[in-house]
Amino acid sequence: MTRVEKIVAPEVPEPPGASWSNCLRIGSELVFSGITAMGPDGPIGGDSLEAQTRACFEKLFAQVRAAGGDFGNIYKLVIYVTDIAAKDEVNSARRDMFRPTYPVSTFLGVSGFVFPGLKVEVDAWANLDISLHERDSQ
Amino acid sequence: MTRVEKIVAPEVPEPPGASWSNCLRIGSELVFSGITAMGPDGPIGGDSLEAQTRACFEKLFAQVRAAGGDFGNIYKLVIYVTDIAAKDEVNSARRDMFRPTYPVSTFLGVSGFVFPGLKVEVDAWANLDISLHERDSQ
Amino acid sequence: MTRVEKIVAPEVPEPPGASWSNCLRIGSELVFSGITAMGPDGPIGGDSLEAQTRACFEKLFAQVRAAGGDFGNIYKLVIYVTDIAAKDEVNSARRDMFRPTYPVSTFLGVSGFVFPGLKVEVDAWANLDISLHERDSQ
Numbered sequence: 001m002t003r004v005e006k007i008v009a010p011e012v013p014e015p016p017g018a019s020w021s022n023c024l025r026i027g028s029e030l031v032f033s034g035i036t037a038m039g040p041d042g043p044i045g046g047d048s049l050e051a052q053t054r055a056c057f058e059k060l061f062a063q064v065r066a067a068g069g070d071f072g073n074i075y076k077l078v079i080y081v082t083d084i085a086a087k088d089e090v091n092s093a094r095r096d097m098f099r100p101t102y103p104v105s106t107f108l109g110v111s112g113f114v115f116p117g118l119k120v121e122v123d124a125w126a127n128l129d130i131s132l133h134e135r136d137s138q
Numbered sequence: 139m140t141r142v143e144k145i146v147a148p149e150v151p152e153p154p155g156a157s158w159s160n161c162l163r164i165g166s167e168l169v170f171s172g173i174t175a176m177g178p179d180g181p182i183g184g185d186s187l188e189a190q191t192r193a194c195f196e197k198l199f200a201q202v203r204a205a206g207g208d209f210g211n212i213y214k215l216v217i218y219v220t221d222i223a224a225k226d227e228v229n230s231a232r233r234d235m236f237r238p239t240y241p242v243s244t245f246l247g248v249s250g251f252v253f254p255g256l257k258v259e260v261d262a263w264a265n266l267d268i269s270l271h272e273r274d275s276q
Numbered sequence: 277m278t279r280v281e282k283i284v285a286p287e288v289p290e291p292p293g294a295s296w297s298n299c300l301r302i303g304s305e306l307v308f309s310g311i312t313a314m315g316p317d318g319p320i321g322g323d324s325l326e327a328q329t330r331a332c333f334e335k336l337f338a339q340v341r342a343a344g345g346d347f348g349n350i351y352k353l354v355i356y357v358t359d360i361a362a363k364d365e366v367n368s369a370r371r372d373m374f375r376p377t378y379p380v381s382t383f384l385g386v387s388g389f390v391f392p393g394l395k396v397e398v399d400a401w402a403n404l405d406i407s408l409h410e411r412d413s414q
Contacts, residue, residue, distance in 0.1 A: 002267050004213070006239055019233035020243035024213055026268055031214045034244030075280070075300055076307045078399070080246060084388035095295035101282055105296035106310030106399050108356060109388030112222035112247030123216070123244050129278050130302055140405050142351070144377055157371035158381035162351055164406055169352050172382030218384060250360035250385030261354070261382050 002027040009066035012059045023063045028129035030067055034080075034121045035059050042117055049081065049119045050089035056122040057097045064126055071098065072133040076125040077105040083119065084109030090120070101132040140165040147204035150197045161201045166267035168205055172218075172259045173197050180255055187219065187257045188227035194260040195235045202264055209236065210271040214263040215243040221257065222247030228258070239270040278303045285342035288335045299339045304405035306343055310356075310397045311335050312389055325357065325395045326365035332398040333373045340402055347374065348409040352401040353381040359395065360385030366396070377408040 007023040007030070008014060014022055023032050037044045037052035037059075045051025061071050079090055087107065094105065113121050145161040145168070146152060152160055161170050175182045175193035183189025199209050217228055225245065232243065251259050283299040283306070284290060290298055299308050313320045313331035321327025337347050355366055363383065370381065389397050 001269065002265070004239065004268050004270055004272070019229050019236065020240045022242065024242055026213055026265065031242050033242040034246065075302055084390060087390055091295050098295065101280065102296045104298065104300055104307050104309040107390055108310065108386050108397065110246050111249050111387050114222060114225055114245055121246065127278070127302065130280050131277065132280055134280070139407065139410070140403070142377065142406050142408055142410070157367050157374065158378045160380065162380055164351055164403065169380050171380040172384065248384050249387050252360060252363055252383055259384065
């Protein structure tokens with residue numbers, strides 16, 4: 001049997017009674033629930049799509065770090081937004097916070113997220129046994 | 139070569155001439171087409187989002203059983219709904235039908251499903267070589 | 277460490293300065309960014325959902341070929357459309373361009389894609405170490 005471990009980063013707590021896990025490690029693979037910018041007092045980054053996207057990436061990186069990895073382990077993103085026209089804001093956040101070799105990234109316009117005020121949600125796939133920043137990954 | 143096997147549960151038949159598979163086993167991994175509550179006479183669960191969600195989970199579990207597994211093999215859900223405000227109904231179904239360690243779960247509002255009357259669609263990832271219910275998975 | 281390689285098909289170039297990869301090979305697994313029919317002069321296939329879907333599949337196949345594989349390696353599709361009622365056009369393209377054993381395929385209505393005029397986006401998962409066309413895959 002491949003071992004399964006729940007990963008809980010201090011920056012991304014699970015609410016009491018949650019009927020989901022935020023992150024699981026399955027062998028070397030990391031799987032995630034969709035990440036939003038929701039904080040204790042509303043969306044981190046307020047009304048800014050770019051700031052909310054950065055907050056999602058920060059939460060994602062925090063979870064990868066809690067599993068012993070870093071952002072070079074992340075190989076796929078799916079980024080959902082309610083305002084598809086604002087792709088430049090998502091691109092800006094992704095360019096600043098990742099670096100080549102970039103993960104693959106799917107970008108979609110959807111109708112809504114779980115809390116009002118949220119403008120973006122990030123789903124992700126990562127693996128602790130790879131690095132997109134190694135020379136032979138270019 | 140890793141062996142690929144089509145999984146067909148009696149509870150989740152493939153329509154004649156379908157241009158997709160409902161479930162494939164690839165080594166120990168199980169991959170699925172998005173699951174709706176559609177039955178022969180319309181959505182199972184009628185107008186109730188919670189009942190439709192339960193029907194989706196039942197179909198998912200039937201497919202995992204047909205592959206020789208159980209619901210502890212399921213490690214990721216993506217749950218799409220047309221009414222994002224009704225998250226409590228989805229939570230209720232998920233809490234009742236899964237148990238800790240819960241799978242990761244992404245929850246999104248989308249604009250529509252393949253048949254009228256459908257309120258929810260469930261995508262899933264599972265692996266026959268893991269169990270989220272083992273002690274060391276907590 | 278599992279080796280990561282960027283796959284670039286001549287038919288699916290990456291724009292200069294892209295903050296994503298179109299396709300990565302991770303061991304035997306291939307992961308993709310969502311694929312649209314966007315070409316240098318607008319959507320390939322114009323206003324036709326079916327023609328755009330075929331263009332997406334052609335791009336997907338080109339990337340799999342660039343990695344040394346063929347369309348029998350593709351085991352999961354997620355097909356997003358803005359007009360969910362037009363499922364027959366997607367089915368027609370998928371039936372013509374794939375063959376049994378078909379990949380699993382999730383079909384969803386979403387609110388928008390990254391460029392105006394796009395009617396469909398295809399996400400995909402493939403593995404170079406499997407073939408859905410082998411006899412024991414039926």
